[in-house]
Amino acid sequence: xxxxxxxxxxxxxxxxxxxxxxxxxxxxxxxxxxxxxxxxxxxxxxxxxxxxxxxxxxxxxxxxxxxxxxxxxxxxxxxxxxxxxxxxxxxxxxxxxxxxxxxxxxxxxxxxxxxxxxxxxxxxxxxxxxxxxxxxxxxxxxxxxxxxxxxxxxxxxxxxxxxxxxxxxxxxxxxxxxxxxxxxxxxxxxxxxxxxxxxxxxxxxxxxxxxxxxxxxxxxxxxxxxxxxxxxxxxxxxxxxxxxxxxxxxxxxxxxxxxxxxxxxxxxxxxxxxxxxxxx
Ligand code: SF4
Numbered sequence: 001x002x003x004x005x006x007x008x009x010x011x012x013x014x015x016x017x018x019x020x021x022x023x024x025x026x027x028x029x030x031x032x033x034x035x036x037x038x039x040x041x042x043x044x045x046x047x048x049x050x051x052x053x054x055x056x057x058x059x060x061x062x063x064x065x066x067x068x069x070x071x072x073x074x075x076x077x078x079x080x081x082x083x084x085x086x087x088x089x090x091x092x093x094x095x096x097x098x099x100x101x102x103x104x105x106x107x108x109x110x111x112x113x114x115x116x117x118x119x120x121x122x123x124x125x126x127x128x129x130x131x132x133x134x135x136x137x138x139x140x141x142x143x144x145x146x147x148x149x150x151x152x153x154x155x156x157x158x159x160x161x162x163x164x165x166x167x168x169x170x171x172x173x174x175x176x177x178x179x180x181x182x183x184x185x186x187x188x189x190x191x192x193x194x195x196x197x198x199x200x201x202x203x204x205x206x207x208x209x210x211x212x213x214x215x216x217x218x219x220x221x222x223x224x225x226x227x228x229x230x231x232x233x234x235x236x237x238x239x240x241x242x243x244x245x246x247x248x249x250x251x252x253x254x255x256x257x258x259x260x261x262x263x264x265x266x267x268x269x270x271x272x273x274x275x276x277x278x279x280x
Pocket of ligand 1: 013014094161162191
């Protein structure tokens with residue numbers, strides 16, 4: 001039995017950058033806190049916790065230790081509160097998310113109605129809302145056109161960076177024609193789109209796939225479903241303790257892959273555990 005790690009798996013550029021920033025501050029002996037999980041992977045968060053990164057809540061985030069802003073970004077008011085309290089901010093917002101925030105701020109200043117395709121409680125969407133005074137309408141897959149949408153208003157249509165392509169295309173089609181002045185900004189992350197295509201190829205090349213990721217990560221959920229559609233023998237685990245030997249009966253190869261928030265060290269650990277389990 002050979003466990004083959006997906007050569008294209010591992011962190012996206014935004015996550016790599018944020019972790020590098022955190023590790024750099026902590027390696028220089030500095031203290032650092034983050035509001036919520038830096039990335040949606042419990043095991044990687046535990047590793048960063050051992051290096052000294054502390055998870056804090058909103059109340060603690062603008063006082064005490066320097067605060068790291070996650071790849072998802074923060075609302076404009078967060079930076080104002082931090083400045084007012086004298087808290088040091090280390091900004092690791094992904095450049096792609098910063099670009100969305102800028103587009104939303106400009107549209108808001110122009111008086112455009114803003115429609116965000118995404119999940120209303122996702123931290124990236126919450127932060128985007130905080131760059132247009134909370135005035136955006138948030139819509140998701142197969143949802144009705146909101147009653148609050150005014151088709152006579154100039155409108156910006158934008159997406160959470162991890163939204164599936166077909167969901168954004170669906171909203172483009174539904175609003176084009178309905179809204180005469182519709183500006184569409186495709187803010188979806190090219191890494192996520194490319195990963196989906198690469199994952200389909202990898203999944204089809206192996207008799208079975210073990211997909212590794214955090215249960216609370218939307219990118220993990222999206223890529224796991226892509227993988228499962230390409231190869232129905234796809235099994236989800238958060239770590240090596242969830243492997244089931246029955247999955248590997250009568251096959252000599254298994255692919256190991258993960259999402260943009262799954263660390264490579266964890267994929268290696270799962271691959272080693274698969275080979276050990278089958279050899280036992
Ligand atoms: S998935 Fe894309 S947008 Fe999100 S943090 Fe990674 S690089 Fe940035």
